[in-house]
Amino acid sequence: MKKLLLISAVFLILIVTACNEETEQKSEKIIPVKVFTIKLNNIENYVKATGTITGGEDVVLYSKVSERITNISVKPGDKAAKGQTLAVQYNAIFKQSVEAAETGVKSAQAQFNLIQQEFARMQKLYDQKAISNQQFDQTKTQYESSELGLQAAKVQLQQAKEQYANSFITAPFSGTIASVFVEQNQMAAAGLPIVQLINSGEMKAKVKIPSTEIEGIHKGQSVNVEFPSVPNKIYEGTVTEIDHAVDPISKNLQVEVELKKPDNLLKSGMFGEFLIKNAVKENSIIIPEIAIQSRTEVKIDRETGLQKSFKKYFVFVIKDGKANLLEIKPGISSDGRIEIISGLNVGDTVVVVGQNIVKTGDKVKIID
Structure with missing residues (x-):
């Protein structure tokens, strides 16, 4: 019996020792x-923002008269000089109106000149008391009526010229044709878009910056700009304007960025990603x-x-x-x-x- 107890005790010690060794191995796991x-x-910190670029000058030219397009002299991508005619609408009637108005002015001017001379003669006679008040008043009325007629004829001529000029779509500045919205012989009602003109020499974008990240951003600061549609190319820009007020809803501040050297790959309306450095920490x-x-x-x-x-x-x-x-x-x-x-x-x-x-x-x- 004692021998059996001794064997059991030894066996128990061996089990406990083995468990302790296993526990130690686990605890010493590396x-x-x-x-x-x-x-x-x-390290440098950048604020990331997105925005759409526009040409420094970007305009859509609309039809001012309701007439058919008789000529389109440009296509997208063409260069246009300031004052250049880009498209023409049917204007024969407007031209006839100008010619008729010019004739009307000449006639009214000739009539006015005659009556003016007669009025001057009657004025002298009236001053000499050689004619009655009634005679003088009659001549004066004719003179004033003739003067008003001449003025009305000139206004009519000016309106006819403006109407004729409105049939020509001209470039208000030098730039590039971005879009042409009409076709030859198409009827264009007044207010219809005809041509979009941009000046790609100056590209800008307005981006929104969280007010919490505006610290460190200032005018003249450099900006890196990337466009998904122009891969593997980084453009340089400059912060040109910073709004003074934070949008109360979005809590953003609007920042204007101007691209330094835009090229022909950039088009007005392109979406870009803007990286604005707002902090630098050294050592x-x-x-x-x-x-x-x-x-x-x-x-x-x-x-x-x-x-x-x-x-x-x-x-x-x-x-x-x-x-x-x-x-x-x-x-x-x-x-x-x-x-x-x-x-x-x-x-x-x-x-x-x-x-x-x-x-x-x-x-x-x-x-x-």
């Missing part, structure tokens, strides 16, 4: 991680952004009794072969890199792969 060693570096602690973990905490405001949530940020740092969780304060970020304002020092080794599985106190093995 986790492989990749790390980043901190050195001072520089700062910069780490890969993927190293950071965040946690949201909730506290009760003692004064209002309301809940307030805020985020805390952490990274794992390797010290003496073990992982240590440190709270940090992040700053600006760009292209997967982020500035650390406090919590880390130069030379610290930050976990960038394995940070989601490692825990404080875990032994780690740094791998390449």
Whole structure:
């Protein structure tokens, strides 16, 4: 019996020892991680915005009369000089009206000249009391009526000329034909769009910037612009205007950007992505952004009794072969890199792969 108890005790000791060894092996499990060693570096922060570019001068020319298109002298892509005729509407009737009005002015002018001479003669006779008041008043009335007739004839001529001129669609400035909306012999009612003209020598865009990110943006600041329709090319721009008031609904501020050297690849109406540099930090602690973990905490405001949530940020740092969780304060970020304002020092080794599985106190093995 004693022998049996002894054997059982030895067996139990062996089992306990084995379990302890297994537990120790588990507790001493080493986790492989990749790390980043901190050195001072520089970082730039960009505000990203989107917008549509327009020509510095961009106009749609409309028909001012209701007549048929008799001539279109341009097509999209053509260059046009200021004052150049781009399209013509049927205007024979308008031309006849001008000629008739010119004849009317000549006739009214000739009649006025005769009556003016007669009025001057009657004025002298009246001053000499050689004619009656009735005779003078009659001549004066004829003179005034003739003068009004001449003025009316001139107004009619001016209106006829304007109507005739309105049948010609002319370029108000030098530029490029962006669109032609009508065809030869098409009937064009007054108000119908005929041609779109742009001046591609100057391209601008108005973009919306969140008011929380406007700090650091100023007039004259450089902007990088990319267009999905023009791949693999970056255009340079400049901030030319910044609104003084924030939109009360969107909380955005409007910023105007002018492209420095637009080319023929850019067209008015193109959608672009704008990168505006609003901060530069030199000789700062910069780490890969993927190293950071965040946690949201909730506290009760003692004064209002309301809940307030805020985020805390952490990274794992390797010290003496073990992982240590440190709270940090992040700053600006760009292209997967982020500035650390406090919590880390130069030379610290930050976990960038394995940070989601490692825990404080875990032994780690740094791998390449």
